[in-house]
Amino acid sequence: MTDAIEKILSEIRACRVCAEHLPHPPRPVVQIGAAARIVIIGQAPGSKVHESGVPWQDRSGDRLRDWTGLSGEAFYDPARITLMPMGFCYPGAADGADLPPRPECAPLWHATVLAQLKTVRLTLLVGSHAHGYYLRGSAKATMTETVRGFAAYGPALFPLPHPSWRSTGWMRRNPWFETDILPALRDQVRAALTG
Numbered sequence: 001m002t003d004a005i006e007k008i009l010s011e012i013r014a015c016r017v018c019a020e021h022l023p024h025p026p027r028p029v030v031q032i033g034a035a036a037r038i039v040i041i042g043q044a045p046g047s048k049v050h051e052s053g054v055p056w057q058d059r060s061g062d063r064l065r066d067w068t069g070l071s072g073e074a075f076y077d078p079a080r081i082t083l084m085p086m087g088f089c090y091p092g093a094a095d096g097a098d099l100p101p102r103p104e105c106a107p108l109w110h111a112t113v114l115a116q117l118k119t120v121r122l123t124l125l126v127g128s129h130a131h132g133y134y135l136r137g138s139a140k141a142t143m144t145e146t147v148r149g150f151a152a153y154g155p156a157l158f159p160l161p162h163p164s165w166r167s168t169g170w171m172r173r174n175p176w177f178e179t180d181i182l183p184a185l186r187d188q189v190r191a192a193l194t195g
């Protein structure tokens with residue numbers, strides 16, 4: 001890990017910018033590696049990840065590893081993968097669903113982190129919050145249309161749905177995701193790591 005990444009990580013760990021809006025003291029959950037080939041930009045940690053401090057160590061993470069074809073070893077290797085949600089801390093829940101990522105977080109930290117990553121070949125935008133922030137005007141009217149039109153975003157950006165439990169029903173309604181999108185995703189992930 002470079003000194004610059006160490007410094008950024010310690011600044012992130014000390015961040016209290018939106019503490020008053022969080023249900024617990026801030027606990028940012030990220031994995032950053034200077035030589036990462038792939039950046040995975042998710043939504044925000046859930047309560048289980050907040051407790052463990054390990055990104056994507058839940059059912060959503062299992063599904064995302066299955067979608068991407070990444071082993072647990074590769075997924076948790078910062079020399080290969082950076083894991084950076086739109087909100088680094090657990091935002092809490094209401095009416096049985098997690099709240100959206102805190103809006104302060106990505107504008108505050110993302111550009112600083114990405115400026116340190118010089119070897120990124122592929123960025124996975126996981127969920128509509130990441131689509132909205134990174135695709136801006138080029139995101140389609142719905143998350144489903146954005147994912148279906150993934151090829152329009154070029155070889156370096158790949159929009160995906162969030163792999164929460166809701167994605168099971170969504171995948172049943174949109175079988176093209178499994179037949180057409182996932183093989184392309186796995187090819188791009190493999191190429192980014194090995195090419």
Ligand code: SF4
Pocket residue numbers: 012015016017018019026027028087088089102104105106108
């Ligand atoms: S969510 Fe982001 S901005 Fe808010 S306290 Fe955590 S690291 Fe800081």
